[in-house]
Amino acid sequence: MGTLAVVGGGAIGLGVAWRAAEAGWSVTVFDPAIGSGASWVAGGMLAPLSEGWPGEERVLEFGAAALARWPEFAARLDAESGVNVCVADETLTVALDAADAADLRTIADWVGGRAAAGGGALDGVGSDLRVLDRAGVRELEPALARTVRAGLLATAEPAIDNRRLLDGLRKACAAAGVRIRAEAVENLDLDFDQIVLAAGAASARLRPELPVRPVKGEILRLRHRPGATPVPRRVIRARVHGRPVYLVPRGDGIVVGATQYEAGFDTTVTVGGVRDLIADAEAILPGIGEYELSEASAGSRPGSPDNLPLIGRLTGRLVVATGHGRNGMLTTPLTVDAVLGELAGSPLPAARSADPRRFSTPSASDFSSSLGGIR
Amino acid sequence: MGTLAVVGGGAIGLGVAWRAAEAGWSVTVFDPAIGSGASWVAGGMLAPLSEGWPGEERVLEFGAAALARWPEFAARLDAESGVNVCVADETLTVALDAADAADLRTIADWVGGRAAAGGGALDGVGSDLRVLDRAGVRELEPALARTVRAGLLATAEPAIDNRRLLDGLRKACAAAGVRIRAEAVENLDLDFDQIVLAAGAASARLRPELPVRPVKGEILRLRHRPGATPVPRRVIRARVHGRPVYLVPRGDGIVVGATQYEAGFDTTVTVGGVRDLIADAEAILPGIGEYELSEASAGSRPGSPDNLPLIGRLTGRLVVATGHGRNGMLTTPLTVDAVLGELAGSPLPAARSADPRRFSTPSASDFSSSLGGIR
Numbered sequence: 001m002g003t004l005a006v007v008g009g010g011a012i013g014l015g016v017a018w019r020a021a022e023a024g025w026s027v028t029v030f031d032p033a034i035g036s037g038a039s040w041v042a043g044g045m046l047a048p049l050s051e052g053w054p055g056e057e058r059v060l061e062f063g064a065a066a067l068a069r070w071p072e073f074a075a076r077l078d079a080e081s082g083v084n085v086c087v088a089d090e091t092l093t094v095a096l097d098a099a100d101a102a103d104l105r106t107i108a109d110w111v112g113g114r115a116a117a118g119g120g121a122l123d124g125v126g127s128d129l130r131v132l133d134r135a136g137v138r139e140l141e142p143a144l145a146r147t148v149r150a151g152l153l154a155t156a157e158p159a160i161d162n163r164r165l166l167d168g169l170r171k172a173c174a175a176a177g178v179r180i181r182a183e184a185v186e187n188l189d190l191d192f193d194q195i196v197l198a199a200g201a202a203s204a205r206l207r208p209e210l211p212v213r214p215v216k217g218e219i220l221r222l223r224h225r226p227g228a229t230p231v232p233r234r235v236i237r238a239r240v241h242g243r244p245v246y247l248v249p250r251g252d253g254i255v256v257g258a259t260q261y262e263a264g265f266d267t268t269v270t271v272g273g274v275r276d277l278i279a280d281a282e283a284i285l286p287g288i289g290e291y292e293l294s295e296a297s298a299g300s301r302p303g304s305p306d307n308l309p310l311i312g313r314l315t316g317r318l319v320v321a322t323g324h325g326r327n328g329m330l331t332t333p334l335t336v337d338a339v340l341g342e343l344a345g346s347p348l349p350a351a352r353s354a355d356p357r358r359f360s361t362p363s364a365s366d367f368s369s370s371l372g373g374i375r
Numbered sequence: 376m377g378t379l380a381v382v383g384g385g386a387i388g389l390g391v392a393w394r395a396a397e398a399g400w401s402v403t404v405f406d407p408a409i410g411s412g413a414s415w416v417a418g419g420m421l422a423p424l425s426e427g428w429p430g431e432e433r434v435l436e437f438g439a440a441a442l443a444r445w446p447e448f449a450a451r452l453d454a455e456s457g458v459n460v461c462v463a464d465e466t467l468t469v470a471l472d473a474a475d476a477a478d479l480r481t482i483a484d485w486v487g488g489r490a491a492a493g494g495g496a497l498d499g500v501g502s503d504l505r506v507l508d509r510a511g512v513r514e515l516e517p518a519l520a521r522t523v524r525a526g527l528l529a530t531a532e533p534a535i536d537n538r539r540l541l542d543g544l545r546k547a548c549a550a551a552g553v554r555i556r557a558e559a560v561e562n563l564d565l566d567f568d569q570i571v572l573a574a575g576a577a578s579a580r581l582r583p584e585l586p587v588r589p590v591k592g593e594i595l596r597l598r599h600r601p602g603a604t605p606v607p608r609r610v611i612r613a614r615v616h617g618r619p620v621y622l623v624p625r626g627d628g629i630v631v632g633a634t635q636y637e638a639g640f641d642t643t644v645t646v647g648g649v650r651d652l653i654a655d656a657e658a659i660l661p662g663i664g665e666y667e668l669s670e671a672s673a674g675s676r677p678g679s680p681d682n683l684p685l686i687g688r689l690t691g692r693l694v695v696a697t698g699h700g701r702n703g704m705l706t707t708p709l710t711v712d713a714v715l716g717e718l719a720g721s722p723l724p725a726a727r728s729a730d731p732r733r734f735s736t737p738s739a740s741d742f743s744s745s746l747g748g749i750r
Binding site for chain 1: 595597643645650654663664669
């Protein structure tokens with residue numbers, strides 16, 4: 001154990017800082033605006049099964065392994081900080097047309113097949129996906145549009161409140177003695193024994209070889225008003241005019257997400273983004289016109305080339321944890337465990353598919369830096 | 376001259392305070408949140424002619440008289456505060472269908488006829504309204520939707536920046552020695568020689584006999600982004616699906632207004648309101664999807680039964696100025712002059728149609744309070 005700098009104060013950086021401090025490290029988090037990045041704007045869906053798709057085996061396995069770690073992570077955070085992050089227990093993906101309905105069956109079959117095949121994180125999850133007809137959907141969520149013709153219910157996919165998560169992590173960090181320095185890091189030449197780079201989409205500014213890019217996303221936060229249609233009990237996901245949309249319950253409302261643009265670093269909320277989010281959400285839950293529009297925000301997700309994050313050791317002194325794309329909340333517990341594993345010298349097998357070096361062809365400099373490292 | 380309490384720190388309250396202080400009164404403005412009410416949310420259109428309609432002679436005359444006082448008011452405010460409030464010189468009302476196009480001609484003919492008939496505020500304004508065909512509209516504002524089929528150009532109807540107006544009025548008040556007390560007034564039993572009640576929609580809480588009600592309105596503020604369609608040079612007004620919409624230029628963007636609900640005191644921004652404003656604005660100016668949505672706000676306009684304000688003396692000690700509805704910005708200069716006239720004992724003839732007692736049938740108590748007053 002020694003001194004540890006964590007660069008980036010989002011959910012992952014704070015999670016790493018908290019657990020590393022508990023493990024005995026002397027931890028300092030660097031971030032000019034703690035908890036204000038993509039973690040602040042997230043929806044909080046934990047839905048790796050519902051998002052499964054043939055050909056994306058590794059993404060599914062990684063997501064399922066992350067989901068499996070959430071209950072213990074949440075319980076530990078609750079015990080440490082008094083913050084309970086859970087806001088929904090189930091996820092319901094709905095179809096508005098025949099093609100979408102067929103897709104739901106494809107997902108159920110494929111994920112079920114992967115689970116039945118056995119092996120690792122997917123063991124036993126297949127039975128958690130159930131295809132529903134019109135009546136089945138209406139019984140669960142009567143406020144949804146009558147145009148909904150089928151659904152896919154995932155009984156093991158909950159949702160968390162991203163802002164409560166940040167709040168809980170800050171409290172847990174404080175209790176564990178983590179120091180926070182509200183400053184930007186210009187380079188990684190920091191005077192610490194170990195450094196964790198968890199700066200999300202900005203990570204490539206500090207390590208240009210990391211293939212991480214900003215993927216802009218906008219969300220709306222709606223607040224329930226007296227007399228308006230009730231907040232759904234589950235996460236509701238759908239595709240409207242080809243655009244994915246989700247409605248994640250909050251205590252007093254709904255988070256509606258999320259647009260997706262390859263727009264460089266830009267967190268401007270656009271008129272067109274808000275227009276599309278409202279239209280798509282209303283197509284699923286017609287009564288939300290009477291909700292309050294309490295917030296519209298945008299964040300920069302850290303996109304990776306293959307939709308898997310980049311987690312692992314880059315040099316003898318540097319561990320990275322970035323590239324989580326749309327799944328930063330889902331994969332926080334697994335990422336934290338993987339980084340702690342690297343710091344302890346015992347990499348986590350479940351995170352092997354997120355090796356940050358998987359995109360680079362071996363070169364002389366890689367070879368020498370690998371030789372020169374203490375790993 | 377003596378002590379004067381102004382209850383309400385919107386544009387009208389601050390305007391009265393400024394000018395009364397200059398006239399020698401010792402002025403105190405009471406408002407728990409100066410400049411945060413309907414004045415803060417306004418669009419700033421000064422368009423009484425474009426809004427003219429057969430049967431609304433008194434509204435037209437009052438609005439035209441108010442418009443005529445704006446140049447001097449703005450110049451005086453600029454001289455006193457260094458704040459220039461003008462943001463556009465002209466107003467263009469556009470029609471998307473044949474019925475709307477016919478309405479534009481009706482307005483032009485009727486307002487032109489009233490002007491030609493002569494008499495007062497309308498003298499000479501008729502020539503300021505010009506009906507345009509498709510090509511004429513496109514020549515003036517090429518970014519407007521191709522579905523626009525006609526226009527009505529008002530060359531003498533400018534627009535002002537409501538927030539700059541509030542800023543300028545606060546500076547002018549400070550320079551004139553006006554005291555500001557950031558507190559709510561529970562009743563009008565204040566220890567001042569004269570009291571001006573200018574509390575907008577809240578005025579009826581203090582004087583329940585005033586027939587003023589809150590009319591909720593929502594607006595959007597859009598900010599131009601590089602590459603987006605340019606900001607129109609003029610105020611653009613239209614009707615879309617039966618809803619009035621206006622786009623008022625600002626230095627770096629556009630104010631889009633306004634929804635209208637009879638909803639009691641409620642300044643919640645609703646999902647449905649934002650959805651409609653965006654849809655209606657895009658129907659007129661298709662390129663605004665790329666603008667930033669920088670703000671959505673709501674305010675309570677002070678509605679009156681006949682769409683004319685209530686300005687005048689109620690008792691020997693109390694002058695009211697409220698009920699300005701959607702026209703608070705337009706009618707500020709005339710209202711200020713009318714209130715100053717009442718305070719000086721010489722009511723303004725141009726404000727006679729706004730007599731606050733016009734709705735009440737004479738009763739014994741009115742009679743006695745009139746006798747008992749010092750008027």
